[in-house]
Amino acid sequence: MSDQMLAPENTCRQFDIASVREDFPILRQEVNGHPLVYLDNAATTQKPNAVIDEISNYYRSYNSNVHRGAHHLSDKATSHFEAARERISKFVNSPKASQVIWTRGTTEAVNLVASSWGRANISSGDTILVPELEHHSNIVPWQTLAIEKGAQVKPIPVSDIGEIDLAAFDALLDDSVKLVVVNHVSNALGTINPIKEIIERAHSVDAKVLVDGAQAVAHFEVDVQILDCDFYAFSGHKLYGPTGIGVLWGKESLLEAMPPYHFGGEMIESVSFSGTTFNRLPYKFEAGTPDIAGAIGLAAAVDYLCSFDRALVQKHEQDVLTYAIDLLSDISGLKRVGESSNCTGVFSFVITGTHPSDVGMLLDQQGVAVRTGHHCAQPLMERLALPGTVRASFAMYTSRQDIDKLYEALTKVLQFLV
Ligand code: PLP
Numbered sequence: 001m002s003d004q005m006l007a008p009e010n011t012c013r014q015f016d017i018a019s020v021r022e023d024f025p026i027l028r029q030e031v032n033g034h035p036l037v038y039l040d041n042a043a044t045t046q047k048p049n050a051v052i053d054e055i056s057n058y059y060r061s062y063n064s065n066v067h068r069g070a071h072h073l074s075d076k077a078t079s080h081f082e083a084a085r086e087r088i089s090k091f092v093n094s095p096k097a098s099q100v101i102w103t104r105g106t107t108e109a110v111n112l113v114a115s116s117w118g119r120a121n122i123s124s125g126d127t128i129l130v131p132e133l134e135h136h137s138n139i140v141p142w143q144t145l146a147i148e149k150g151a152q153v154k155p156i157p158v159s160d161i162g163e164i165d166l167a168a169f170d171a172l173l174d175d176s177v178k179l180v181v182v183n184h185v186s187n188a189l190g191t192i193n194p195i196k197e198i199i200e201r202a203h204s205v206d207a208k209v210l211v212d213g214a215q216a217v218a219h220f221e222v223d224v225q226i227l228d229c230d231f232y233a234f235s236g237h238k239l240y241g242p243t244g245i246g247v248l249w250g251k252e253s254l255l256e257a258m259p260p261y262h263f264g265g266e267m268i269e270s271v272s273f274s275g276t277t278f279n280r281l282p283y284k285f286e287a288g289t290p291d292i293a294g295a296i297g298l299a300a301a302v303d304y305l306c307s308f309d310r311a312l313v314q315k316h317e318q319d320v321l322t323y324a325i326d327l328l329s330d331i332s333g334l335k336r337v338g339e340s341s342n343c344t345g346v347f348s349f350v351i352t353g354t355h356p357s358d359v360g361m362l363l364d365q366q367g368v369a370v371r372t373g374h375h376c377a378q379p380l381m382e383r384l385a386l387p388g389t390v391r392a393s394f395a396m397y398t399s400r401q402d403i404d405k406l407y408e409a410l411t412k413v414l415q416f417l418v
Contacts, residue, residue, distance in 0.1 A: 012309040015316060021397045023048040023304070034367025037405045042187050042215055042346055042393035043371055044237045047301070051241060054300035058293045066292055067266065067283075081292050084299035085282070091302045092232065092249055093223040098281040099255060102290050105246035106214040107137040109233035110181075112248055112285060113210055114141035116258040117231075118179070121208075124150035127176040129207075131156040131164050131193070132383045133186045136376040138212045142181060151178075158383055162189040162338035170201060177207045184216035188375040188391065189338025190321075190346025192216075199229055208254070214238055218305070218395065219344045220314050224249055236294060240395075241301035245294030248285070255281055262287035305396070313396050317345060320394050324403045331410055333418065337389045348375075348389040351410075354417045356388045362416060363390075366409040 021027055024046045029036050038046060058080070064073035066081045082097075089097040103109040118141075122128065128142045132155045139153075146153045157168040164182070180202040185192050199209045210231040216222055218239045224232050231254070236245040250258075260267055260278055264287035269277040278284045305313070324347045328334055333352035351359060360372035373388040374381045381388060392406055 012312075013307045015308050015312040017316065017397070017399050020308075021399070023050070024397050025049060025052075027397065031367040031369070032365050035405075037368040037402045037409075039392040039394065039398065039402060039406060040369045040371050041218075041395035041398070042190075042238070042375075042391065044243065045218060045240050045395050046397070047240055047242065047297075048304050050304045051297050051300045055242060055293045055297040058296050063293075065289055077292055080296050081290070084295040087299040087302055088247055091222075091306070092217075092247075093225050094249055095225065096252060099249055099252055101248040101250070101255070101282045101285045102295055103233075103246045103248050104244055104291070105235035105237070106135075106212055106233045107235075107246075109231075109246055109248035110138055110210065110212065111141050112261045113231050113233075113250075114145045116261045116285075117208075117254060118142075118145040119148075120257075120259060122146070122149045122151050122178055125176060126151040126178045127172075127174075128153045129156050129169070129172055129177055129180045129202075130154070131182055132158040133162060133164070133189065133191065133193075133377060133380045134181065134183055135187055135212065135214070136378070138181050138183060138210075139379065142179075152176075155379065156180075156182075158380065160384070161340050162186065162191045162380075162384075163340045163342075164191075164193055164198070166194065166197065166201075169198065173201060173205050173207070175205060177202070177205055179208050179210065181210045181212065183212040183214070184222070185213075185219065185344055185346075186338065186377070186380075187215045187346070188377040188380055188389065189340070189348050190215075190343040190393075191338055191340045192342045192344055195229070196227060199227060203228070215345065219317060221310050230254055236298040236301065239298070239301055240305060241298035242291075242294045245291045245298050247298075252281070255285075258285075260284050260287070264288045266290070308396075314344075317394055317396060317398070320398050320400060320403060321345070321347065323400050324392065324394075324406070327403055327407050328410070331407070331414065333414070334410070337384065337386065345394050347392045347394075349392075350386060350389055351414065351418075354414075356390045358417060359390045359410075359413055362413040363406070363409050366405075366412065368406055368409045370406075 064077040208230040213234040237243040267287040356372035
């Protein structure tokens, strides 16, 4: 079946899946003698020519260090680097670009908040609430902080279909709760969590909320002001941008009050042996030479994604997910894991009598790239009593034909394994 062609709106580029795929050169290759079917987008997305060219152009024509050079190339690099921050600021509807802190990714953004805000604000007896479906990068920093401070990390239960249990969350909310962390979309299951409700309820007991948006920003629009979250973190490489760059967004009053996290050049105002003063936002959190090409490449990725009507991209991705759910449920012994009706980008499954890693290896032999295992969400796997799952994850360039090929490949895998 062919993918529908979605009509353009306003001045947006038409969302035509064939031409979108043309923008991603890596997709045009064979793996193990088969055309590549790339379904590991929750791990990292592929990069469009627009991003590859922008990064290449930076290195070819204006590579220079930012903020401190007294010459043309440095000025140019600085203005592109800061324009990239402005672009990301608009992308999440931040009131100010100075609330966008460059990090290496979601992991570093969470660690920044844990080390800086956490050390200054979490004390003995405090509670940090963490849903059972979090990625390890949004669990371990809080456990480590809690041990250091004599605080407690308490899990928020998740239902059998992979949804956060809001009644259980309410029961855990008391005056000891100082922080709630939650992913916007589960990387293991694709569940879109009700973060607006979670934020409102957390704020009712004066707790702060950090949202891990690693799996959200590529799939739908995020507005940090509407959400009213305190911190929002994401990674460039899951958003069609380069690896090694990510974002921590924070409320200005919180960021202003937070101590620096890394120390060195760029983050200082003045240094002397009698004492050092720190730079203003966002620079006080950006010690050392930043990933200039990464920031510029990420802005190009956001420009690329936003050159389409995002509602149409989302509609296309939902169509692919629904198609996968319908088609793959035909496979004997296949059980979808995470059956919330509010999901995006992920089809996680197990097949009776098979091990996920065997399924993944046999799919790879047919050119189909998926991820298998615990997906850095071991507490979730424990909760669901599973050793792991096979995860097919989708992006804007995933087509119904990709799902057809997954289906065919799985049928062959089962002939071999069962
Ligand atoms: N949070 C979620 C939900 C993720 O899916 C991931 C990566 O898979 C991360 C955090 C960590 O992202 P990164 O490795 O880019 O820092």
